[in-house]
Amino acid sequence: MRLILVLRHSWQAGTQAETIIELQLPKLGVFSSSYLATTIPYTTSQLSPVVKIATAAVKGRQATGRLWGMDDGSAGDAASLGVAVLLAGRVKASGEPWATAAAAQLNLLLTKTPRLAHGTGTGAISHRADVVSLWSDFIYMVPPFLPSPTYFPKLQAYYGAITGNLTLIQEAYTQISLYRSVLYSSNVSLWKHVYSPPSSRYFNDSGHWSTGNGWAAAGMLRVLATIKNSPHSSRFETQQTHLETWITEIHTGMANHLPSSGIFYNYVDKVKTTTTSFPDASGTALFSATVYRFMTLSNPPGYSKIVAAAEKARKALYWKDGATHFDNLGWLKPVVNPYAFSEAGSRSDEAQSFVLQMNHNWLLWKSEGSKY
Numbered sequence: 001m002r003l004i005l006v007l008r009h010s011w012q013a014g015t016q017a018e019t020i021i022e023l024q025l026p027k028l029g030v031f032s033s034s035y036l037a038t039t040i041p042y043t044t045s046q047l048s049p050v051v052k053i054a055t056a057a058v059k060g061r062q063a064t065g066r067l068w069g070m071d072d073g074s075a076g077d078a079a080s081l082g083v084a085v086l087l088a089g090r091v092k093a094s095g096e097p098w099a100t101a102a103a104a105q106l107n108l109l110l111t112k113t114p115r116l117a118h119g120t121g122t123g124a125i126s127h128r129a130d131v132v133s134l135w136s137d138f139i140y141m142v143p144p145f146l147p148s149p150t151y152f153p154k155l156q157a158y159y160g161a162i163t164g165n166l167t168l169i170q171e172a173y174t175q176i177s178l179y180r181s182v183l184y185s186s187n188v189s190l191w192k193h194v195y196s197p198p199s200s201r202y203f204n205d206s207g208h209w210s211t212g213n214g215w216a217a218a219g220m221l222r223v224l225a226t227i228k229n230s231p232h233s234s235r236f237e238t239q240q241t242h243l244e245t246w247i248t249e250i251h252t253g254m255a256n257h258l259p260s261s262g263i264f265y266n267y268v269d270k271v272k273t274t275t276t277s278f279p280d281a282s283g284t285a286l287f288s289a290t291v292y293r294f295m296t297l298s299n300p301p302g303y304s305k306i307v308a309a310a311e312k313a314r315k316a317l318y319w320k321d322g323a324t325h326f327d328n329l330g331w332l333k334p335v336v337n338p339y340a341f342s343e344a345g346s347r348s349d350e351a352q353s354f355v356l357q358m359n360h361n362w363l364l365w366k367s368e369g370s371k372y
Helices: 010-024 044-059 077-090 098-112 153-158 166-183 210-228 233-255 281-297 304-317 349-367
Strands: none
Touching (some): 010 044, 044 077, 166 210, 233 281, 233 304, 281 304, 281 349, 304 349
């Protein structure tokens, strides 16, 4: 199993940075109950991989404030790097204006990115920079970054927050709620991939993309953990309950459509091979990763069927000691093309992160007694 040496796009770098934090720097990640502690229990060498990604994000930023530069017109993907940038500032890494860069990215999202202006979901921040378009991917990229100024007092001061930036914690929840109101399909308990209003003259994808549902569940888990493990948890009890319900919705919908092979199709409920739906190990790994993480974070009731599905998927990925679903260099297969979501691909940078998260979260779950 391997992570990528050269990352091409911001969402891949942001996903890898989050994976490194969760696996190698867990006490600084939001899934730790002490993630806001003032002491830094890691050496400069241990912090270096995340700081390197954050440095690239800041050095490559645009004049608009977008970290890493423009990614094919996305407004949301670059925000996935915001947590890494803030962490670099928090550990006092030298060389870059961390607070300024993070504040500029946040300001770009909140004040200069188009929002859905009418109907259900009004106020949702667009995942695209030039038109209004809501993508399920957004939930992993943006909401986890919004409350993260609690990591860094200088950024709180920039926005005038006086109690840990409660406004941004609420905004993270609000954006998830608005996106769900547009993308959630209650009949199958899954999220659609893309909604663009007619005024945008942009495309829609009403299919229930496996990786997109995984992105949404994983992003909600990070926001839930941010709130649950913060000093402000008691002020957001209703929001936490909603997030747990919405994560469960996705897990239920996906578990209901797991094929006998244990590998999800590219579109969850299209369980036969077509030109756009085919077995996809990437979304499969992300599903299992989020189930194990949810079990250790919240231990939700009535999860036996969902845990069984996660276990079936994980075991399928490692069938024959991984010979079926990993090539001789450790790349997961088969995977959706990360640059064309309706096409089969050969290699996926983010899929590598998903597998590492899955294995890590499974080990945590096992260490706590495999509860469900």
